[in-house]
Amino acid sequence: MSFFKKLKDKFTKQEETVEESQALEHKDESNESNETEESAEAETVEDSSEDNAEAVTAVEESESDEEPSIQSVEETQPELLPEEKKESIADKFKKGLSKTRNNFSSKVNDLVAKYRKVDEDFFEELEEILIGADVGVNTVMELIEELEMEVKRRNIKDTSEMREVISEKLVEIYQGDENEGVQELNVNNDGLSVVLFVGVNGVGKTTTIGKMAHRLKQEGKTVMLAAGDTFRAGAIEQLEVWGERVGVDVIKHSAGSDPAAVVYDAVQAAKARGVDVLLCDTAGRLQNKVNLMNELSKVKKVISREVPDAPHDVMLVLDATTGQNAMSQAKTFSETTDVTGIVLTKLDGTAKGGIVLAIRNELNIPVKYVGLGEKMTDLQTFDPDAFVYGLFADMLEETEEA
Ligand SMILES: Nc1nc2c(ncn2[C@@H]2O[C@H](COP(=O)(O)OP(=O)(O)O)[C@@H](O)[C@H]2O)c(=O)[nH]1
Numbered sequence: 001m002s003f004f005k006k007l008k009d010k011f012t013k014q015e016e017t018v019e020e021s022q023a024l025e026h027k028d029e030s031n032e033s034n035e036t037e038e039s040a041e042a043e044t045v046e047d048s049s050e051d052n053a054e055a056v057t058a059v060e061e062s063e064s065d066e067e068p069s070i071q072s073v074e075e076t077q078p079e080l081l082p083e084e085k086k087e088s089i090a091d092k093f094k095k096g097l098s099k100t101r102n103n104f105s106s107k108v109n110d111l112v113a114k115y116r117k118v119d120e121d122f123f124e125e126l127e128e129i130l131i132g133a134d135v136g137v138n139t140v141m142e143l144i145e146e147l148e149m150e151v152k153r154r155n156i157k158d159t160s161e162m163r164e165v166i167s168e169k170l171v172e173i174y175q176g177d178e179n180e181g182v183q184e185l186n187v188n189n190d191g192l193s194v195v196l197f198v199g200v201n202g203v204g205k206t207t208t209i210g211k212m213a214h215r216l217k218q219e220g221k222t223v224m225l226a227a228g229d230t231f232r233a234g235a236i237e238q239l240e241v242w243g244e245r246v247g248v249d250v251i252k253h254s255a256g257s258d259p260a261a262v263v264y265d266a267v268q269a270a271k272a273r274g275v276d277v278l279l280c281d282t283a284g285r286l287q288n289k290v291n292l293m294n295e296l297s298k299v300k301k302v303i304s305r306e307v308p309d310a311p312h313d314v315m316l317v318l319d320a321t322t323g324q325n326a327m328s329q330a331k332t333f334s335e336t337t338d339v340t341g342i343v344l345t346k347l348d349g350t351a352k353g354g355i356v357l358a359i360r361n362e363l364n365i366p367v368k369y370v371g372l373g374e375k376m377t378d379l380q381t382f383d384p385d386a387f388v389y390g391l392f393a394d395m396l397e398e399t400e401e402a
């Protein structure tokens with residue numbers, strides 16, 4: 001089976017089961033669905049009522065100090081905007097990667113049109129396009145080498161076959177030798193899990209925590225947030241706004257206080273209330289690198305002292321629009337903190353989405369999630385297949401018609 005065909009099958013079939021498996025966009029009462037989606041939608045509604053039921057029990061257990069009732073749970077269920085309700089993962093990647101698609105895929109198309117034959121000039125220009133999409137020099141070299149071998153192996157002459165080969169190799173290079181599949185947050189199924197979010201100012205830590213809280217809540221978990229960025233003006237309030245939107249508690253101290261103390265209190269509160277996952281925000285000032293790293297290790301020490309095996313994940317948040325800068329941040333942070341996963345935000349805001357391949361291939365830290373927008377449903381697990389689908393969506397859909 002051809003690679004494009006495989007992708008298409010994966011995502012057209014997935015559309016029917018996506019909300020079942022991810023339990024993300026439930027409460028779906030929008031009427032804009034077309035006829036073909038009706039049966040899938042009916043199933044979604046059924047499934048979501050089950051999810052709600054689970055959420056109800058969870059909330060009743062954890063918030064014993066409040067009057068537990070279905071009413072109060074409904075109040076804390078976030079209101080999704082209509083456009084947030086019904087969107088498959090493939091659609092989200094397609095929309096989120098539109099800038100990169102317009103930049104990268106249209107250049108590949110032009111290239112294919114310009115050169116009919118696969119030759120050295122073709123590869124040279126392809127190399128430029130890939131570097132221009134922030135794929136990263138080392139990764140590009142590897143990729144070109146792989147492509148040249150594949151062209152020989154399959155005896156490809158015509159450039160029109162190259163789009164598919166390129167997409168296939170993009171996925172392969174992301175997956176590497178291990179092919180660990182799509183990676184989620186590392187959380188315990190019993191007992192408290194603590195996740196620390198680190199990264200420089202403005203990359204999207206607080207926003208990601210809000211989105212993550214929403215995701216986890218939709219999966220039926222109870223969540224608490226720790227306002228560990230006590231440094232930046234307005235940071236605590238920003239996290240509180242997310243707490244309210246998503247309907248989870250936020251533990252905070254006043255501005256300027258010791259972040260380790262905030263996190264300590266949050267861990268105690270999370271234990272006392274039987275919370276499943278505690279997400280900890282941190283400050284990201286890089287003006288004083290040594291101080292920041294000391295502060296982070298202090299916070300980390302408090303967490304591991306209070307909860308065995310914690311932090312369960314240390315998520316480094318990187319801004320995709322900063323390109324190679326994100327790479328150097330990743331190096332700085334992973335030298336001093338044991339980063340276990342990456343969230344790459346603002347992929348929707350860059351035409352150079354190739355950075356995700358460079359990060360995975362050159363840093364060897366899994367990109368677990370990507371930010372594809374500012375809404376609370378815009379955090380997705382990173383799936384290289386979905387990524388490539390997003391890159392070549394127009395072409396794939398054309399093939400479908402044929
Ligand atoms: N377009 C887009 N904007 C994002 C994304 N993630 C975060 N942002 C925006 O980036 C800005 C900084 O985010 P913030 O969470 O405050 O960063 P922090 O300083 O690391 O906590 C905010 O305006 C967010 O709305 C994303 O995935 N896509």
Ligand SMILES: [Mg+2]
Nearest residue numbers: 205206229235
């Ligand atoms: Mg912040």
